[in-house]
Amino acid sequence: MKRAVVIVAGGTGRRMGGEIPKQYQELEGKPIIIRTLEQFNRFDPNMVVVVVLAHEHRQIWDAMANAHADTSRIELAAGGVTRFHSVKNGIQLIEDDVVVGIHDAVRPFVSLETLERCYSTAYRTGSAIPVIDVDESVRMVTGDGSSVHMDRSTLKRVQTPQVFRSELIREAFKHTEDHSFTDDASVFESHFGKVTLVEGNRQNIKITTPTDIQLASLFNRSAE
Secondary structure (H helix, E strand, C coil): CCEEEEEECCCCCCCCCCCCCHHHCEECCEEHHHHHHHHHHHHCCCCEEEEEECHHHHHHHHHHHHCCHHHCCCEEEECCCCHHHHHHHHHCCCCCCCEEEEEECCCCCCCHHHHHHHHHHHHHHCEEEEEEECCCCEEEECCCCCEEEECHHHCEEECCCEEEEHHHHHHHHHCCCCCCCCCHHHHHHHHHCCCCEEECCCCCCCCCCHHHHHHHHHHHHHHC
């Protein structure tokens, strides 16, 4: 099985604050995106890696890449107006007959076990989406402003990488006209139907706020 990953790093990270986007900010002395890339390299050192980044972030990336030798094999793709367009640009660089994951740059704690489940399942079924159980009560707000209780046992929290056979996900993006999708599984589902769910890991948080950085620091220290 030939593997690839498209790292989506085009966001501005307004909720995090700071002078540079969140994916380039340091976590325990190392940029978050570098920690994410290193985890995929641990899983498969031969993996094809594409990073999608905004044009205005290129100087930040170049300065950071010069300080980290493990970025030398990485291909770059241009970020788009939306996440949909960014992912579409990234997967165009992946050839057929490859199992490709699409992953948020700010999720450095995806476990090797989760990666193995995602890639091996997608190889067999065409898709694999890591999810975890919802462990809090959930209510849905209705159109009139009231709310209704929902059975949390029927709900899952979706993570990345969302993994697919490369030719299938490219076809789904090619034939999808709704560019408002923020979830790659939804694009796949709109064209092919059912997606396959696999178990994720709770440490695989998306770092979007200063509080997340504090939690991520704890995860990082416990792993050392």
